[in-house]
Amino acid sequence: MKTSGSNQRPFGLGREKGILMGIECRLYREQNELHLIAEGTITIEEVRAHLRKEQENSELAYRHLIDARNAMMRLSPVNVREIVKLLGTLPQTSRLGPTAIVVSTEVAYGMMRMLQILVEDVCVVEPFRDFAEAQQWLRSFKLPVSKATGN
Numbered sequence: 001m002k003t004s005g006s007n008q009r010p011f012g013l014g015r016e017k018g019i020l021m022g023i024e025c026r027l028y029r030e031q032n033e034l035h036l037i038a039e040g041t042i043t044i045e046e047v048r049a050h051l052r053k054e055q056e057n058s059e060l061a062y063r064h065l066i067d068a069r070n071a072m073m074r075l076s077p078v079n080v081r082e083i084v085k086l087l088g089t090l091p092q093t094s095r096l097g098p099t100a101i102v103v104s105t106e107v108a109y110g111m112m113r114m115l116q117i118l119v120e121d122v123c124v125v126e127p128f129r130d131f132a133e134a135q136q137w138l139r140s141f142k143l144p145v146s147k148a149t150g151n
Contacts, residue, residue: 038071041072060095063099068108077114
């Protein structure tokens, strides 16, 4: 579906005990950005599937803005290490763009800080509590169109 210069695709949207959950993506090619909105309970399976979809669509190099303020992450420390391992294998096929993750709780912020530290040799991840601050930080990274789109 195409709307206002962006490509949208819901991904992993489903219901758990009557609660909408999943990750919705909006791709802004002109800005080299992929905006993700995570809602409800996010599991390791959804994270894995989402990263595979980005890899298939050649979207890994875009700047990523993840709004996870309305998400509850069901990720254990083992799951976080699994994400780190997965991210470590992705640069072999594509450069990873910088990622800003906006969260609403101290626990989620702490978990994202742990991820940030563990992936610092693979990619740039920065957790935030403020959405505008995350946008400003992310836009400080200038990415050539050819690198984000693979052209």
